[in-house]
Amino acid sequence: MLLAKIKEALNSLYEDVQEAPEETPETPETEVTVEETSPEAQAEKSKSGEQEAGPEAEAAAEPPPPPGPREKDYTKKGYHLDVDLPPEKVVAAAEILNRENFFIEAITGVDWIDEQQLEVVYDFNHFAQLCRVVIRSRLDRNNPEIPTISHIYQGANWHERETHDFFGIIFTGHPNLEPLLLPEDADFHPLLKDFKA
Amino acid sequence: MNGLLQQDVNQETFVLNLGPQHPATHGVLRVKLVMDGEYIVEAEPVLGYIHRMHEKMGENRTWAQFLPNCGRMDYLSALSYNHGYVAAVERAAGIEVPERAEYLRVITVELNRISSHLLWFGAFVLDLGGFTPLLYAFDDREQILDLLESVTGSRLTYCYFRFGGVYNDIDDSFITGTREFIKRLRRRLPMYDALVTKNIILIKRLKDIGPIAQDMARRYGATGPVARGSGINFDVRRHEPYSVYSEFDFDIPVYQEGDSMARYMVRMDEMEQSMRIIEQALDKLPDGPIMAAKPPKIIKPAKGDYYHAVEAARGSFGVRIVSDGSNSAYRLKLRSPTYSNLSLFDEASRGMLLPDALALMGSLDLVIPEIDR
Numbered sequence A: 001m002l003l004a005k006i007k008e009a010l011n012s013l014y015e016d017v018q019e020a021p022e023e024t025p026e027t028p029e030t031e032v033t034v035e036e037t038s039p040e041a042q043a044e045k046s047k048s049g050e051q052e053a054g055p056e057a058e059a060a061a062e063p064p065p066p067p068g069p070r071e072k073d074y075t076k077k078g079y080h081l082d083v084d085l086p087p088e089k090v091v092a093a094a095e096i097l098n099r100e101n102f103f104i105e106a107i108t109g110v111d112w113i114d115e116q117q118l119e120v121v122y123d124f125n126h127f128a129q130l131c132r133v134v135i136r137s138r139l140d141r142n143n144p145e146i147p148t149i150s151h152i153y154q155g156a157n158w159h160e161r162e163t164h165d166f167f168g169i170i171f172t173g174h175p176n177l178e179p180l181l182l183p184e185d186a187d188f189h190p191l192l193k194d195f196k197a
Numbered sequence B: 001m002n003g004l005l006q007q008d009v010n011q012e013t014f015v016l017n018l019g020p021q022h023p024a025t026h027g028v029l030r031v032k033l034v035m036d037g038e039y040i041v042e043a044e045p046v047l048g049y050i051h052r053m054h055e056k057m058g059e060n061r062t063w064a065q066f067l068p069n070c071g072r073m074d075y076l077s078a079l080s081y082n083h084g085y086v087a088a089v090e091r092a093a094g095i096e097v098p099e100r101a102e103y104l105r106v107i108t109v110e111l112n113r114i115s116s117h118l119l120w121f122g123a124f125v126l127d128l129g130g131f132t133p134l135l136y137a138f139d140d141r142e143q144i145l146d147l148l149e150s151v152t153g154s155r156l157t158y159c160y161f162r163f164g165g166v167y168n169d170i171d172d173s174f175i176t177g178t179r180e181f182i183k184r185l186r187r188r189l190p191m192y193d194a195l196v197t198k199n200i201i202l203i204k205r206l207k208d209i210g211p212i213a214q215d216m217a218r219r220y221g222a223t224g225p226v227a228r229g230s231g232i233n234f235d236v237r238r239h240e241p242y243s244v245y246s247e248f249d250f251d252i253p254v255y256q257e258g259d260s261m262a263r264y265m266v267r268m269d270e271m272e273q274s275m276r277i278i279e280q281a282l283d284k285l286p287d288g289p290i291m292a293a294k295p296p297k298i299i300k301p302a303k304g305d306y307y308h309a310v311e312a313a314r315g316s317f318g319v320r321i322v323s324d325g326s327n328s329a330y331r332l333k334l335r336s337p338t339y340s341n342l343s344l345f346d347e348a349s350r351g352m353l354l355p356d357a358l359a360l361m362g363s364l365d366l367v368i369p370e371i372d373r
Helices: A002-019 A030-036 A039-059 A087-099 A156-167 B002-006 B054-060 B064-070 B078-093 B099-127 B132-152 B172-197 B200-206 B214-220 B260-284 B337-343 B345-349 B354-363 B368-372
Strands: A081-084 A102-112 A117-126 A133-140 A145-147 A170-172 B014-018 B030-036 B039-046 B304-312 B315-323 B331-335
Touching: A002 A081, A002 A087, A087 A117, A087 A133, A087 A145, A102 A156, A102 B214, A102 B315, A102 B331, A117 B304, A117 B315, A133 A145, A156 A170, A156 B337, B030 B354, B039 B345, B039 B354, B054 B064, B054 B331, B064 B078, B078 B099, B078 B304, B078 B315, B099 B132, B099 B172, B099 B260, B099 B354, B132 B172, B172 B260, B200 B260, B200 B354, B214 B337, B214 B345, B260 B354, B315 B337, B337 B345, B337 B368, B345 B354
Parallel strands: A081 A133, A145 A170
Antiparallel strands: A102 A117, A117 A133, B014 B030, B030 B039, B304 B315, B315 B331
C-alpha cells in the first residue's frame, strides 16, 4: 500500500523531468507543483506523460530505460523502489518522502570513473511498514554538485559531510560542509577510484 | 560559532572542549561545547579520531578478506556486523545457508547482544558515578566471552561467520554452558533491578533527562534502542525478518517517554528477550551441516547493487554492496547505527546541564570505532 502510494507520488517528479527541457531548463518551483497536484491528477498526468515521452525519448540519442520509479525484487536486491532522478529533483523527492514519514538511513556515493560520473545514493526506510526506497542521482564527475536535503532531514547533514569527505561531492546549501571523518585540512577524497595514497 | 560568541555581551558564552580523551565519551570522541554557564548552547561532535577507511579496504580486498574487518568496527557486538556483511554478500551472490548455521548465527549474535548491553550497563552507570555495577556486569559478561571463545576462537573481535554458514559447530558443553548462563543471568537481572534500576539516584539522573521526540528520531534516522525509547516500534529483526528470526517468539520492548530512562529500560528488557530467543533456538536447533554444500571458492556476485540490514546491538546496521562482477566490492557502504544516533546529540542536548548531557550521551550507547569506521 505504502509502496504503491509512494511510487505514485514520486512518479509525479518525472513529469517535470520530461517537460523541463522544453520549457524551463531549471525549475526551482518543482516542489510547489508537486504539492498542488492531487494524486488523481498526478496519475492521469503520468499516463499521458509516458505516452508523450515515449517518442521523444527515442528521438533523443540515448533512450533512458522507462522513466519513473522502478520496483525491484526485494529478496534479491534488499530494497523495493529504485528511483533515478536528476540532481535538482532530489529535494522534491525528499520532501515527498518526508511527508510520508520515511526516515533516512544513509547517503553515499559511487564513483563511476569509466563514465566520468559520480552517483549519489540515498537510502530511505519506513518505521511502520517495510518499504525501502533508494533515490539515486548521477553527477558530472568534474563538477559534482547537488542540492542538500539537510534542511528536510537533519540526519542528512552528517551523511552529506561524509560523502563530501570521501568523494568531493558538493552539497550546495549545506550549512557546514567541513571534513567530518577526515582531518580538518584534508584536501583528498579517498573513495575516488583514481585516488592514490 | 564565532557569531554566537559575539552576538550579545550580556550573554557570555565560552567554548568547552570535551574529549577526545574523556572517560564519558568511551573512546576518542571530542565534543565542542558552547556553554552559557553550566548550560549547553551548542554541541558539535568532532569525529574521525580513529577513522580507518574500512570502506576503502572493502574495495581493495576480496570479499572473504574483508571478513575480519567487520569485527573491528563495532567491537562490542562484532557478530552483528559479521552477520550484516555476510548476509549482504550471500544475498548478492545467491548463496544458500543451511538452517543449522542460521540457528548458530542467531544464538551467537544474541549472546553477543547481551554481552554488549551488559558492558553498556556497567559503563553507563559508571558515567553517572556508580562504580560497583560495572564489576557485576563484567562478571556476567565474562561468562559470555568464555562461551563465545569456545566456539568462535576469539573473545572480542569475532570472525565466526562464513559465506554460506559458520566456521565451527557448537558442542554439548556450549549448549549446557549457555543454558546455565541464562539461568544465572535470570537470577542476576532482578538484583540489577533492585540495585540500580530502582535506585533513586539513578532515577533522578535519568528520568525526563535528554528527551528525544519521535519526530526528531525519524529526521535523524535514529534506530535501535534510541528509537524504541522514543516510542518507535522498529526492530529490523521483526520489521524485516532475516535469517531465522521469524521462527522465534519474542517481544520488542518499546517505551514512550523518550528520555534517558526509557532508553535504559529498553536495553535492560532486551536482555531478557535475547535470552528467550537463545532458549528457543537451542530447543529447536536442527541437525545438519553448518556450511553450504558447495560454497563457491571465489565469490563473484552479479553486477548490481544490493542492500541488507540487520539489527545490531545499537540499531540498524546496513550494508550496501555495489558489485561489478569481480572478486572484490566495487563499493562497500557500511551504514552504522550510532553514526545516525549521535548526529542528533547537538539538537537534543541544547539547553541541558552538562552533567545531564553526559547522561544523554551515555544513553545513546556510543561505540566510537563504529562511528568513525
